[in-house]
Amino acid sequence: MAEQTSGTSHTVRIELLGPLRALRDGAEIPLGPPKQRAVLAVLLLQEGRPISYDGLVEAVWGGAPPVHVRNLVQKYVSGLRRALGDGPELSWTGSGYRLTGVRVDDLAERRLLVDEALAARQAGEVRRAVELAHRAEELWHGDFAEGLHAPYLTAERLRWTEKRLTVLEARLEGEIALGRSFEYVHELVRLVAAHPLRERLAELLMLALCRTGRPADALTVYEEARRRLADAMGADPGPGLRSLHTRVLRQDPALLPGPAVPVA
Structure with a gap:
């Protein structure tokens, strides 16, 4: 689907509610080796904010990065630029790496559905709240950023597991009420x-x-x-x-x- 992010048009869809996937016009984009994919996931979760070189290394490799980590970062950034192609822009701002022109679509869709479900619940529309929460649950296709190993993503996986369970509990409470x-x-x-x-x-x-x-x-x-x-x-x-x-x-x-x- 076409979106406008930071003034840039794109047709890349990104998913993180399960394995990281990038699709252009419905066709999956090869994103390279696992650490390159982890770099992409970390950049995506900054939502257009720059992340410093040291911050990126800490997020992906933790406190014991490999000796040639600077070369690896440059290699993975170049690989991601080639993979993502036109639309998304992965740039160095002088203070950090920033990814714009793309968003995590399933997270945005989930956020909208959960907000609508909460509003319906507050309005006493239990059935609608349950249906919206069920649609939000259907966006999940596994664990958050499944299969990617990085300290930052491990912490995010725990956070999103909690968020997923909270919505699931609210839906089941509604099902019982119905x-x-x-x-x-x-x-x-x-x-x-x-x-x-x-x-x-x-x-x-x-x-x-x-x-x-x-x-x-x-x-x-x-x-x-x-x-x-x-x-x-x-x-x-x-x-x-x-x-x-x-x-x-x-x-x-x-x-x-x-x-x-x-x-x-």
């Missing part, structure tokens, strides 16, 4: 197994189980979460999980199975 608990119990079981110390997922699984008439299983989920937290961190569950546990024990009528919200 009366779709039965459809998402298995997904929540899988997510709790993958993220055993994430209390919000355990809480959502407990809620889904209660809404499908399985309060005893919900109590088992709580006990398993409590044990995991104690073993791993020496901590008790947080207030959200404890409060839901108390409500299950008291057989709170609000946790009983209810009719699904009809689809408009």
Whole structure:
């Protein structure tokens, strides 16, 4: 798709929600060896801001770069200029390397969808919020910058994993509110197994189980979460999980199975 970034027209699409990909008019652009691709990912995440030579080296190689790292940086920058071709501009500003004329398209699309989902949720439009969050989730095709190894990208991968899970939790909360608990119990079981110390997922699984008439299983989920937290961190569950546990024990009528919200 054509975009205007820093006054430059381009037809290069960049994706980072999964393996780094660059496409020109739908055809994938070869981006070179892994470290060259890591350099590109770091430059892209500066969003048009320059990054110093030392900053780029630290971001890609950490505190122990190879002896000939300056030659490698120059080689990779030249390789990226050739690969990206017309439109994107990778320049030296005097104080650092700057990449303009291109953006990370799937990150921009995700940001827009998540903002719209939040607005819909605040307006009480639960179904629309869930649909928008689902569309944002569909943009992911793996881990953030999957397969690229660089200190900066490792930190960004952790940050984006958290952002992805937060949106996923909000979507599943909406699905449960829409009366779709039965459809998402298995997904929540899988997510709790993958993220055993994430209390919000355990809480959502407990809620889904209660809404499908399985309060005893919900109590088992709580006990398993409590044990995991104690073993791993020496901590008790947080207030959200404890409060839901108390409500299950008291057989709170609000946790009983209810009719699904009809689809408009």
